[in-house]
Amino acid sequence: MEFVQPLLEWYDRNKRELPWRGEKDPYRIWVSEIMLQQTRVEAVKDYYGRWMSRFPSLPDLAAAPEEEVLRYWQGLGYYSRARNLWQGVREVAASYGGKVPDSEAAVRALPGIGEYTAGAILSIAYDRPVPAVDGNVVRVYSRLFCLAGESETALKRKIAALVAGHLPQERPGDYNQALMDLGATLCIPGKPRCDECPVRDFCRSFARGTQQEFPPKKKKSTVKTVELVAAVIERHGAFLLQRRPAQGLLAGMWEFPTVEIETGGDAAAVESAVGTRTGQQVRLGPKLMDLVHIFSHRRWEIAVHHSTMTVPGDLPPEPETRWVNRKEFPQLVFAGPHRKIAKTVAAQELPDGAVRGKL
DNA sequence: AACTCGGGGAT
DNA sequence: ATCCCAGAGTT
Incomplete structure (x- = not known):
């Protein structure tokens, strides 16, 4: 040619x-x-x-x-x-x-x-x-x-x-x-x-x-919005983290305990859901930040709350759950927007003996 | 053939 | 907001 x-x-x-x-x-x-x-x-x-x-x-x-x-x-x-x-x-x-x-x-x-x-x-x-x-x-x-x-x-x-x-x-x-x-x-x-x-x-x-x-336009896909609440649960300088399922979106990556909520879901329902997920009794604290994360075909709107355990319980076998010190964060692979949460909470260095999360 | 799977830059 | 990027794998 x-x-x-x-x-x-x-x-x-x-x-x-x-x-x-x-x-x-x-x-x-x-x-x-x-x-x-x-x-x-x-x-x-x-x-x-x-x-x-x-x-x-x-x-x-x-x-x-x-x-x-x-x-x-x-x-x-x-x-x-x-x-x-x-x-x-x-x-x-x-x-x-x-x-x-x-x-x-x-x-x-x-x-x-x-x-x-x-x-x-x-x-x-x-x-x-x-x-x-x-x-x-x-x-x-x-x-x-x-x-x-x-x-x-x-x-x-x-x-x-x-x-x-x-x-x-x-x-x-x-x-x-x-x-x-x-x-x-x-x-x-x-x-x-x-x-x-x-x-x-x-x-x-x-x-x-x-x-x-040219080329012909491809048909646009719909983006579904999902509302989530993420709980930043800290104890003795360590944070509760969970691994996402091995299949699907952000497979196997670590995140702060997160639950999907209905629009306008009340705090008690969210606390109950987080509790089920983490095996702890949890009370939602002050909001740390709102995050919007956009994927190709999904939109996450995440309200990130500091949270406290009212009654410490055993960690669940599923999903995999760990207490992680902020110094270990660089070793982990965080799921999308949770990287930003991790970066934020890790930056909030406290002097020894200081207590975080008191209302 | 249609969906899923991330994140970001350009317009 | 919309498009689309040196696409592949699964359904």
């Missing part, structure tokens, strides 16, 4: 300088691609740097405990990515002698590696001509060819087939990355900067002035 060469030349002159760019170690490419899933380049840079200073090679990650791996991922989101990456790396260490396989089937079979990531790893690290169609590439190609597609999956499939036919055998990784850089810097959502585009002359939507119509 005639636009391949102009695009590669544009890439050679204008590619972004990124920490993982020029990297050939498949493990390092792998890590970057997983971090970049649904995550902006700017957000990834720092995490990638910290990660590589701690887990510079595949065996380093394979040998690390899961808890520590999650600590290095804390705040990035989509935590199953970290677990899958860790599991995948261990699988490579165990079954492939520590060398990331270079066949599409084998790479695709690793946990957390889907069609896009397989293409990215194979083309960038192994120079294999496999398309890597991410959101950028969908946007670029749908505009180049005025492609709408019957569904998102059909559109993506169609584009992957086109890219496969265009990939230059000499530098497939650069072509994939050139498409992504173009989509990230010029062929952006909203108002693309077509005046600077190296392939404008080949773009059908530019010719028709219909760039805005």
Whole structure:
């Protein structure tokens, strides 16, 4: 295709300088691609740097405990990515002698590696001509060819087939990355900067002035609001923390005891619910803060209350519950907004012997 | 095909 | 507010 060469030349002159760019170690490419899933380049840079200073090679990650791996991922989101990456790396260490396989089937079979990531790893690290169609590439190609597609999956499939036919055998990784850089810097959502585009002359939507119509808008999902009360329960300088369920949202991460409430639920009902959850008799104290935390498809509104135990009881086996000193906070992986609560209460250093929570 | 899964930056 | 980001896995 005639636009391949102009695009590669544009890439050679204008590619972004990124920490993982020029990297050939498949493990390092792998890590970057997983971090970049649904995550902006700017957000990834720092995490990638910290990660590589701690887990510079595949065996380093394979040998690390899961808890520590999650600590290095804390705040990035989509935590199953970290677990899958860790599991995948261990699988490579165990079954492939520590060398990331270079066949599409084998790479695709690793946990957390889907069609896009397989293409990215194979083309960038192994120079294999496999398309890597991410959101950028969908946007670029749908505009180049005025492609709408019957569904998102059909559109993506169609584009992957086109890219496969265009990939230059000499530098497939650069072509994939050139498409992504173009989509990230010029062929952006909203108002693309077509005046600077190296392939404008080949773009059908530019010719028709219909760039805005591509790619087709995806239907918006509804965001459900959930009201919660979190209880900060302190005793002898330690705080009561609980682990979230192993499956689902923020799986396995630590949080202050939290209950979902009906709108306008009264204090007694909340105290009862917290008591059931923690095995303690609890009285809600003064409000520490209100937090709003927004996920893609959920909105948490959390009232955080200092709370006191009226009658200390045994800790429940489920969910896992622990008294944690604030000095141990850095060792834990906190669930989303609870990081902020932890940071706040940990900062409230008291002199020895001082008592907190008196009304 | 539709949902779930995080967090944040741009508009 | 809305969009969407170098998506994958499950239902």
